[in-house]
Amino acid sequence: MSGTFIGMPAFPVAARDAVRDGTLRGNLRHATHTIRAKRAAAVAEVSDWAELREAGRRIKDHTLRHLDRYLVQLEEAVTAAGGTVHWAADAEEANRIVTRLVKETGESEVVKVKSMATQEIGLNEALEAEGIRAYETDLAELIVQLGEDRPSHILVPAIHRNRGEIREIFAREMSEWGRPAPEGLTDAPAELAEAARLHLREKFLRAKVGVSGANFMVAETGTLVVVESEGNGRMCLTLPETLISVVGIEKIVPAWQDLEVFLQTLPRSSTAERMNPYTSTWTGTTDEDGPRNFHLVLLDNGRTDTLADEVGRQALRCIRCSACLNVCPVYERAGGHAYGSVYPGPIGAILSPQLRGTGSEIDASLPYASSLCGACYEVCPVAIDIPEVLVHLRERVVEGGQVTRAGNKVVLQPAKGHAAERAAMRAARWALTRPGALRTGQRLASRTRRLHPRTLPGPGRAWSGTRDLPPVPAEPFRDWWQRTQGGKGAEK
């Protein structure tokens, strides 16, 4: 996936600094709690939420089960409407296609509307390497880009920054990229937004090439849909002469009518609004209205591998609303960066290890970055059973087994790091079935309690590195029970 995240350590290591950062935790707690309460109110407003959720689940499942057919239908419809369809098997191919398309226009800069897919493939870095500058135009993405930072949330990528930090970044960096921040900029949100407006407007008005993703693609009509709030999306979709949209193949819905479900569930789940300020739909090109050239790049990049997993494929239903992030106790404390991918939170914990495979340390650790409390499943507007997939992926990491990578079936070896856990479980089974040995062991542990280390040595170090070891009591519970007759006898 994105070059930005290469070499990330495992989740517990990456999260350690975050959970000790008081400012970060304060920012995250404020943001997640605010939006959590608002979402609940927005959902409560529609009496048929359960039916909408079920319809959304079924539309997506049906589409995935016939994905080949709908992809071909979409390609025909987009082409008939004047667009050009490209297919990209992986990130490298997608980047190559987009770079070539931009170069063919003779331009050396593009304006971008926030897109998870282009972040996933590291498009900005790939364009930069070819001498093409990509300007992020979503306010939060701008904050992230100017701060040479990484996004920390799907919907509000700069959720981890407070207004003071944002003012700092604008005042320092804007002049490097174009129009400088106004003199005497304060940290009032309205002033910061105005600075971003002025900074970006000069880019919008001269842009010849726009790059976007899409929230939905309608197979029946070839229509693409972008849902947003600020209008930067509308700028990128309508002012340039050439529009290039990079979209994951799972974003299809079969029919125009299907949008009636998602245009109700997506805004309420994500920003807790009845409707987001702007939704744009376009079907190919329109004479003298909007871009003259439209290219759609259909992206696989691990999606077909995910589709091959009968339990894990439900992750492809995701409409990227981020409701699961806002309710997750783990996300709230660790923040988005620790997940080591553009998809943080519970959905990231199941999506990234499937899109990328569980080969790296971070990907093998992600299925464990959860308390399995189930809150994410409760709020998911397409009913992805995230806990089920987490447990399924944990089993895969520990036990190994057959998976699909780049279209080929391969057998995964059990993860090495879990040998100690398996040994500990075997030892526990042995001791717990032998009362005599257990008693002896417990007494020994109690007597030597002052000598116990704070962390475990050897293979146990990884386990105790992220947990506080429980103190051993001075007396085993069974001994106490016998001595006091279950607490009835005299204490001491």
Next chain:
Amino acid sequence: MSSRERILGRVRRALADVPKDDTPYERAVARDYLREHGGRTVEETVGLLAENLADYRAAVHRTDPAGLAGVVAGLLAARGASSVLVPPGLDEDWLASTEVTRVMDRAESTPHELDRVDSVVTACAVAVAETGTIVLDGSPDQGRRRITLVPDHHICVVRVPDQVVSSVPQALARLDPARPLTWISGPSATSDIELDRVEGVHGPRTLEVVLVG
């Protein structure tokens, strides 16, 4: 092998477990969700539209056909607008009472030219009461998508009750997917800074909706 064939081949292999006689699309999805939420009279639906538009910080005005030109002229004057963008098919009567300079919506005009115009007046295709949304479909009385985007002040005229529907499902049924559609719910807004809502980042900072009926 092309990437197209490779991806489609991977999809088919990935779905090897799916039975061939799978349920067709028409029967795959139970559409037992509501077509609209709650029963309302026509007047109540229009009232809800006004309420939800205002809740999302659009300014809402109500008038009858005879009063429309006066309202539009008043809004342009209150704004201090010296120029107004006009879609080619806009009802001429709507601007009959104002002296503000008309700028016609032309394909050749550059974004910089649009940026110098103060206001824009358009009609709409449909308005959704439950969500407080107006939808533009690029018809001659609404003009190109960009004219309602670049100027900072948008006045949108909605004919009530003809152009008002209750819900999103009812709106989609009225719209033609082949047209470029823009759904607008309140002015441009962001919540990217500590989730504080701020109006007007890139789109018009002021949206005024005139309900005529």
